[in-house]
Amino acid sequence: MFIPVLFSLFTYLNLFLIFLFFVKKMDLFNLFYGSLQLTIVLFFVYLILLMKWINKMVDIVTNRIFDTFSRFSPKENHQTDSLTTISQLKRFSKEQQLRKKNFFKDDAKDRETHLFDIKENVAEVEMPPSRPLMGLSCDYCTSVSRESLVNKTTEKFALNNILDHTPTIQKNGFFQRTFPHLNQVYQLKKFDYPQVAEVVLKDDRLKRATEKTALQQFADSEKNDDEFYQELLKNNHKRAHKLLYGMRSTLSDFLLRFTSWVLYKLLPCFLSCVVAHPGQINMLKEAGKTSLPLIFLPLHRSHLDYILISFILLNNNVRSPLVAAGDNLRIPFFGSLLRGLGAFFIKRRVDPIMGRKDFLYKAVLHTYMNECLRAGHNMEFFLEGGRTRTGKPCMPKYGILSVIVEAFMDGTIEDALLVPVSVNYEKLVDGNFVREQLGQPKEMETFGAAIKGIWHVLNSDYGMMRIDFNQPFSLRELVKTFNQSKKVPANGLKKILKSNPSTTSLYGTDVVSDEHKSLVESISKHIIYDCAKSTSAMSTNALAFLLLTKFREGATIKELVSALDSLRNELDQARKDLGFTGDSIDVVNYAVELLGPGLVRKEKVNGEDIIKPIAILPNVIELTYYSNTLVTHFALESIVAIAIHIVANAAGRVSHLELIETVLDLCSLLQYEFILCKPCQNLEHVVLGCLDDLNVRHNIFVAAENDTEQVARSKRIARQFDDDDLDEAATEKPYILSSETSAVEHLNFLRGLLMPLIETYAVTAFTLEKLVGRSLLENELISNILNEIRLQLSQGSLEYEESVSVDPIKNALKLYQKWDILECHAENKLRLYYLKENQDNTESVNFLYQRINKFRQSPKN
Known part of the structure; x- marks a missing residue:
């Protein structure tokens, strides 16, 4: 049944391409290339649907075999041993298994009695466990927002699985019963998503930036005639047009609905559930009724983040946001798909050459975002910039948020509602970042890699995904509070912990005034802190945390269960929500199975099950990723x-x-x-x-x-x-x-939790001796530091294999720059490190090493 449908779809789409060939003058190469893309995509869709149908048939046959054997199998235990593998194919809880066994053991008379008792004595319905409403806004900074949008009756509601959709209409006809997901997307509220490109091109800010860039190029040139200047001006107008149309989103209501229907079919293939709190969803619905733009600010763990956020918002009748995406995702087919789902593509580095500012690009991006906000679009972007490679929240990048704050300050928008979003997965969908943490370069996204990744994902089990939408709060109120409390403590702590901004982003440039920089930093850090606090701990986080911090040599199931019970009690006391329920022994077994033998090994020792972490490179890097969610908490x-x-x-x-x-x-x-x-x-x-x-x-x-x-x-x-x-x-x-x-x-x-980081920072300081009297490129310096860590591990000077990690090394180098020990010169993608002139000696480097290494030493006598 799949082949005729796909063939028809393929035929119609190719006829459409031929129509474009004649009417829109599409060249022959693009016609062939588009048709080839369609063929490949539809082929993979066919394979996915076929695999899903086969899996469904296997499940049906397995269930019927299980039911048959359960009904007619003999009662002796030794005769049913051979059926163990069959029964394991169907996942029942202990209560379900017992109930099913007892049901088939009863004779007809017992069943009649049993049914009579059920009718006469109605058992109490056990409600699913409720969850606290996490992510309420700060009661000091946004006290007014904290009291708004919260419905007290929904605070203790149980969590909802977004994938379990039940039609809410009263009259369920044949169409609704047969095609519930299609009916769901049809019933969704329709929103208008206006395009603003033409308005942006006419904006005065963009015209001034075009003239400024042309004047700069004219001044750098040896020519000085007016004709040459006009040519430069014309070229910059063309570049502005090209930048804008390469950047812009083409958000489509139809494509959102179609993708939503596809996700309803595909997500259950690799996710057991997508969980959210109904109280949080209700707050978003109420916030969406205002005329204010919603600014969604999620932690970034996976490429699936923004797709799922748009999916959840759409299916709850909240306007889908425009999403800032890195231009590395602008790949064939998938780039166009993401653009239609709301993505607008931005550069990771705005100023590629040190000291040369790209005023035109910044003006295009700033003006485009302003006009989108003015047109009523919601927005979404990741304050961390990219996906976390360590499992910990990254330090915020201030560029895009600074544009939002500036739009409020200059009156483009009267206010905005900021919505921090916490996302967590039981198992990371994008795979691990072990290669990058061991010093290998990041692999760029390609069409082939994307197809391969999707195929792998659809045939894997990633457990549960949990999303927490924090309470929306007013940007106006937050700005007012920060402006009224600009007091630096006498001990200067605020100044000590203030980060250095990126010099290659919108932040710290002509787009953002100096008086607003501190404000943007405070808002960014507050949001990251709020997101980290409201991130739910998943079963895999808890198991990895316990194995790496308490049981690196392994533990019995009983020891793990006892430790998990204690951890759950401690997290409950700290109001840290858990992404799992049930008996701890079931949680441990489930997490062991989900993490797999590559990270956790189960052995039999003296007839007892022993769970051991694979605490050696490279496996320990991935296990640390899951553990770090709870390391951040402690x-x-x-x-x-x-x-x-x-x-x-x-x-x-x-x-x-x-x-x-x-x-x-x-x-x-x-x-x-x-x-x-x-x-x-x-x-x-x-x-x-x-x-x-x-x-x-x-x-x-x-x-x-x-x-x-x-x-x-x-x-x-x-x-x-x-x-x-x-x-x-x-x-x-x-x-x-x-x-x-x-x-x-x-x-x-507790002391052992941060020792891997301190080891990394200490060895990084120790290795700076290689910079005395010389300079090194970043990749050479990091390679030397990684080699030194491995050497000290082999010698027994270091204890933790996870100390071999690139991200903490880069953070240590940033810190030493801030402490005026290191200097870094950046141009294009190259970064050259050398010691400051007054620190360029062995004594200074040794003093730095001792300053850090003291945290690893024994207590004083």
Whole structure:
């Protein structure tokens, strides 16, 4: 039945191409190339549908065989052993299996009695477990927004699987029953998506940028006649037109609906469910009724992110956004498809040559975005810039957000609603990033690679995808709050942890005024922090985290279950939502199966199952990716534990001031790895709160005799206010470490979480000695650092294989630039590193190494 449909579709599409050949004067090569593309795509669609049909037939046959054997099989256990493999093909819960077995064992009389009892004694319906409504906006920065859009009756609703669609119409006819997904996309609300290209070309900003670029080129040229200038001006007009039409989106309501129908068919092939909270969806629906643009700001884990976000919004009657996509995705067929689904393509590096600004490109992009916002489009872009390679949220890039903020500041839009979005997968759909983390260059996206990747995905199991739409909040309110509270603490913490912006993005250029740069940075970091906080921990995250941090040598199922129970309790207390439910033993077995033998191995030792992580290169890099979701959650506690370990003396006494100073020093070291507090918070107060929480939950300190509960409570309250309100005498009083086994073990566990990163930073500092008196290209320097890490691992100087990772090395190099130790000269795609003149000696490099390596050393005596 597939072949006639596909043949008809192929025929109609080729007739359309021939029509374009005669009417639109399409050249013969493009006609042939388009027809070839259609043939390839339809062939793969046919294979996908055929595989899906075969899988469905296998499931039906398997189910019927299972039912037959369950009905007629003998009761002796040894006679049913041969059916084990058949029964495993069908995934039942324990309750379902027991109910099915008992049902077929009953004779006719028992069944009648059983049915009578069911009719007379109606059992209570067990409701699915509810989930807290995560991602509410900051009660300090956006208190008004926090009270809006929230429906109290939906806060505790159970999660919804977006793929399980039930038609909501009252009258279910034949068409609705037979084609529920087709009916669903037909019933969707229709939105207009106006095109703004012609308006952009007439904009004064773009005209001024064209003239400025022409004048710059004229000044650089040896010619000085007016005819040459007019030619330059004309060429720049043509370039602006080409840039705009290469960049713009062609968002289509029909293509959105058609793709939605296709996704309803394809997503179940590789995802068990796509889960969202109905309370969050309701907030988006209410926000969509306003006249304000919604700006979706998701964490970026997979190319599937923006497709699924548009899919969910469309099917909940929320206007689909325009999505900023890297121009590396502008590949044949798929680039056109993404453009029709809302993508507009932007360059990763706006200024390819150091010191030469591409004013024309920036003006085209800025004007296009402004006009889209003015036309009522929603927008979506990734603050991280690209997909995370480590599983941790990346530091934000400020370029596109700065355009949104500037559009608000200059009155283009009266306000916008910012929507942070957290996305997580049980198993990463795009594959791992092991090659890149081991220093190999990134593979560029191609048409062939995309087809191969789609085929692999559709024949794999990636478990569940969880998405959390945080509460929309007003940009106007956030800007007002930040402008009213521009106070830098006396200790200068805000200044210490301030990042350096990219010099090749829209941020920090003529597009963004200096007075708004700090504002854009604060908003960006707040959003990334909010997204990380509301990201749900999946079963694979929990298992990888426990195996790498507690059971690197392996553990029994019983030990893993006990550890997972403790972890779940701790995450519940911290209001960290979990992306899984059920008994911990089922969660462990499920996660082991999903991660697969390449990452987790199950062995039999003395008749007992032992679960071991593959904690060697390269497998450990991928396992670390899953673990890092929870490492981010415990990052500040780990920093505190490391600091306690360093400053504690032999008697277990810890100086308060020395502890805080050490914690802040380590926070500064890891500022490109984690956002440890919201920009509206004081870091020192957050650290003190973390110390209190650790002490309350794990009793890491022994209470002093005269430190009553009332005094301790008073100090906690005082820390919520300014530094002047703290009892200085109390802060100078030393902590006394508890000697209880549980407290010591917990501090050691926390300390180990960030040791791989500290090892990487220390070896990177050590390897800078190779730059004394010379310079190296970035790829050569990183290669030298990776080789040094491998050497020290083989010698036993380092403990963690996951220290071999490119991203932390790059972050360390950024940090050393900020500390005025390194200098970097960039041109095109090349980056040249060399030591600052006053640091270009062995003594300075050794001092830097000792400054970092102290965090790995034993406590002082």
